[in-house]
Amino acid sequence: MSIDRRHFISGIGVLGLAACGVSVPTAQPVRAQSLPDDLRPIRTDAFSAWVRAFRPRALGNGISGSTFDAAFADAGYIPGVVARDGNQIQTRRTLEEYLSIATSDERLEKGRAAIARYGNTLNAIERRYGVPALIVAAIWGMESTFGEKRGLIPVVSSTATLAFDGRRGAFYESQLIAALKILERGDTTPAQLTGSWAGAMGHTQFIPTSYQSFAVDFNDDGRRDIWSDDPADALASTASYLSRNGWRSGVPWGAEAGTSNLSGNTIQPQAGGVRFTVTRNFNVLKTYNNSDLYALGVGHLSDRLGGAGPLQGSFPPDANGLTAADRIALQTRLTARGYDIGTIDGVIGARTEAAISDFQQRQGLTVTGQATRDVLNALR
Known part of the structure; x- marks a missing residue:
């Protein structure tokens, strides 16, 4: 089902x-x-x-x-x-931007700490439901930043x-x-x-009807408590959900195309960007959130939490001609000038745009708030 x-x-x-x-x-x-x-x-x-x-x-x-x-x-x-x-408003992020947010340095750091703390629980859940501990942890990270935002x-x-x-x-x-x-x-x-x-609701954001169908009492205290600081029931409920929606044990979610011998369908969500080979378990991830970007975010985050490096392929420049490295350099230079743009991740959000607008105004430039080559050069 x-x-x-x-x-x-x-x-x-x-x-x-x-x-x-x-x-x-x-x-x-x-x-x-x-x-x-x-x-x-x-x-x-x-x-x-x-x-x-x-x-x-x-x-x-x-x-x-x-x-x-x-x-x-x-x-x-x-x-x-x-x-x-x-x-x-459905924010239209490119795959490059989405994965930058999903696997930011901050999320990876918090995720590794959460796995270190709850590794025994996650491994026990994997043994019971056949869903990899790192996949469950990645959903936890995507949904509530490992319990911080329930x-x-x-x-x-x-x-x-x-x-x-x-x-x-x-x-x-x-x-x-x-x-x-x-x-x-x-x-x-x-x-x-x-x-x-x-x-x-909870660590992994179940709606009430899904809770009724899939939530479990993993710690055997008589309650299916996905809200408490102890994430055991919530994480096990997520594994229960994926297992009952068809997760096949021993089959990876997918991989960057050309980096493994994995067989499956090939997808390229961003034109000119990285291509992926995905399996039936990728579609199971999409039952949790029906989005290719979400499922790729979970899969790539799980790989990174397991020690894998960044993607080997590259993405094309954005509409303003900037690469991810350019956007990171722009954010780094804004930060050096005292602007608080949040996480330096190459994703141009509202705080970066506000900082650009203020910088342009102070420099007597046309105020657009857009990250362009001209703004990057002016920040040098």
């Missing part, structure tokens, strides 16, 4: 917030205190009416009244969730918000019911049931 865990957060739409009514803030769990104001649950008359109407449907799906009432005691409408759902938004509130006022109400109502079943079973508490704005 092949199931795309992440299809539910794709798409672009525009939704209004005008019909929300007068908002009254409610008391928040401690973990929600660090959330921006627009991601904190609030009460509105319209949302409260929807919750009352939803209650019989939830109870009809096996949720007890006590579980429902506890789940919604501090729940509310989250305006920022609707805004993000209505304004999703999401703090209350899942009951986020899924209820999208069921009430979203583009896919029926879908998110099914996610909400699945989230309530998590609470009914006692796997976690309402305060700890947190995730991304779209309801993806």
Whole structure:
């Protein structure tokens, strides 16, 4: 069975917030205190009416009244969730940029530390499910930077918000019911049931229905706890997911074309760039996120975490004629001038563009914010 865990957060739409009514803030769990104001649950008359109407449907799906009432005691409408759902912009990264981010020096350093700490657990998971420890670790790194970014938004509130006022109400109502079943079973508490704005949860970002189907209690404590600081259940649940979606033990995900005797399909996601030979396990990775770039990111990150070096092939210059080495040199020189552009990785993001704009303005140049040969030369 092949199931795309992440299809539910794709798409672009525009939704209004005008019909929300007068908002009254409610008391928040401690973990929600660090959330921006627009991601904190609030009460509105319209949302409260929807919750009352939803209650019989939830109870009809096996949720007890006590579980429902506890789940919604501090729940509310989250305006920022609707805004993000209505304004999703799929950033079009090239494969070169995507892999630079996926295997940044910082991510590799954190990944090696995480593997050193949890190597025994990862190896035990590999023995049970037949999914390589490094593949599971790579997904962990891609999804939450090895547990650092698990999401703090209350899942009951986020899924209820999208069921009430979203583009896919029926879908998110099914996610909400699945989230309530998590609470009914006692796997976690309402305060700890947190995730991304779209309801993806834990170390490896399971949506509630995927959790119901694939999550496991690896440490045998009676709970399938993918939220705690101990990542064992989350990592094992990811291996369970891949195994049940067809992962074949002993078969690599793929390799850079020409670097091995691997047989399979050949793909070249970026014109003029590196080509890869991929196996059936590459398609299994795509069930986790239906994207060639994502699956290549996981595969290449797993290789790098295992000690492999960078890709041997090269990518063509970007639209402005700069190679990755040029872009890294540009970022390095901006940093030397005191600009905070974040990670020096050759990927031109908003912070680099802002730094370029400021530099151009200070130098009396035309302000474009674009990384070009002229800007690189001016920085010399």
